[in-house]
Amino acid sequence: MSPQRSQVPLTKKLEALSKISKAISSDLYLEDILRLIVVVTAEVMKSKVCSLWLLDERDNTLKIRATQAMSEEYLKEEKELAQKEGLVSMLSVPMCVKDKVIGVINCYTSYPHRFDKSEVDVFTTVANQAAVAIENAGLIMKAKMIEDELISRKLVERAKGILMKEHRLNEEEAFRRLQKKSMDLRKSMREIAEAVILAQQIKS
Numbered sequence: 001m002s003p004q005r006s007q008v009p010l011t012k013k014l015e016a017l018s019k020i021s022k023a024i025s026s027d028l029y030l031e032d033i034l035r036l037i038v039v040v041t042a043e044v045m046k047s048k049v050c051s052l053w054l055l056d057e058r059d060n061t062l063k064i065r066a067t068q069a070m071s072e073e074y075l076k077e078e079k080e081l082a083q084k085e086g087l088v089s090m091l092s093v094p095m096c097v098k099d100k101v102i103g104v105i106n107c108y109t110s111y112p113h114r115f116d117k118s119e120v121d122v123f124t125t126v127a128n129q130a131a132v133a134i135e136n137a138g139l140i141m142k143a144k145m146i147e148d149e150l151i152s153r154k155l156v157e158r159a160k161g162i163l164m165k166e167h168r169l170n171e172e173e174a175f176r177r178l179q180k181k182s183m184d185l186r187k188s189m190r191e192i193a194e195a196v197i198l199a200q201q202i203k204s
Helices: 010-024 030-045 081-085 117-167 171-185 189-203
Strands: 049-056 061-067 089-097 100-109
Touching: 010 030, 010 117, 030 049, 030 061, 030 100, 030 117, 061 100, 089 117, 100 117, 117 171, 117 189, 171 189
Parallel strands: none
Antiparallel strands: 049 061, 049 100, 089 100
């Protein structure tokens, strides 16, 4: 028989949703948000293990990305996970954003247990909130990447202008010089451009 499990208290549910809601507006990295989600979910669901899997659109498969109660090796070895941990009951809920499934979140118990409607409802609500937090983190990450790329391009353009003026190079020659320096020193084009700009500022 499974241990007695009472319905999830409303205060616990609200507390879990509050923590995940804060993650939506935070500047936490995606991995930190995933970790927060599994920890909060395991706590509110009173589960031995909670795992979060995200859809890898490259091969359309689910990959485990976070868990709160297993060693790091399990993040790489997905097979026989439940057997090795002695898990016998599982509740799995998809995480959806705008009718699109982005992953699933699972909670496990080490004893036979039939999850009731209250638990399923709470878990589903948490999963939906988690999906929004994950989607938001992804959008922020993409925005930062685009911003960084634009900044890098501006720096390279500025460095090219300096080289063209100082060494009487055309635009293509200036770019190739930056590119060669980048390859020789194994530095990014942005780092080389910043060095050129700094050197010019020191001279002036």
